[in-house]
Amino acid sequence: MADSRPILFFDSGVGGLSVLAPTAKLLPHAPLVYVADSAGFPYGTRSEAEIAARVPALLGRLAERYDPRLIVIACNTASTIALQHVRAALDVPIVGTVPAIKPAAEQSRTRVIGVLGTKATVRQPYVDDLARRFGDDCTVLRYGSAALVEIAEAKLGGHNPDPERLRAELDGLFMQAQGDRLDMIVNACTHFPLLEDEMAAVAPHRVTFVDGGPGIARRVQHLLEGQTWPDEHASGRAVFTKRTAHTDALAPALARFGLSATESL
Missing domain, CATH: 3.40.50.1860 (Rossmann fold)
Known part of the structure; x- marks a missing residue:
């Protein structure tokens, strides 16, 4: 049977869609889960200590729930502060985002x-x-x-x-x-x-x-080379840590990125 485990993309908001899009082009059959930490948004004005504590804990919950084959931290702020902490905490391949x-x-x-x-x-x-x-x-x-x-x-x-x-x-x-x-x-x-x-x-x-989006997509493709995927073209889901009027208004845009379903964590 084909492996149905998804690639999980994580950001504080919708920015990580700029990383998801080129990855989806390279791996069109990959199941995708996109997570926006809307309850913690925005990360850019938070302290390093807050981000270093929040991101690994949240990704631990997400890894348990969605069993991803790989996690992309599609956020420069989270990556530059918390990437090493996430890699130490999780037994899942982690790809970070760094300034190009x-x-x-x-x-x-x-x-x-x-x-x-x-x-x-x-x-x-x-x-x-x-x-x-x-x-x-x-x-x-x-x-x-x-x-x-x-x-x-x-x-x-x-x-x-x-x-x-x-x-x-x-x-x-x-x-x-x-x-x-x-x-x-x-x-x-x-x-x-x-x-x-x-x-x-x-x-x-x-x-x-x-x-860094195209480079990250190539890195993900390389790390997952040889893995099996579902036969049909994959559809994805978007997950929000807090549902708001703003997250509800994003549904049409998310659908354009192949994220046809939305849910709350």
């Missing part, structure tokens, strides 16, 4: 790149290490935005992003010293690729956005 500084540095011509994430992510020593290892000859600008997370959530709930709000957040990078030379922006929050077209339209000059 390496490909940004490889592609940059001006040698000025931006890291756009949550405040919790951009201040992590892990980001310092990535910048030192892969962008040592680059100027790496950083900006933490809670507003972009909220805008991305609202967009999937059916509200068009306000260009002026987007422009104001991007100014957090472009108005820094050497921001006028910026040619690459790392979307270091999985929510932000959901706004990529709108951000590109209001940027003061042409810039290329990069994120």
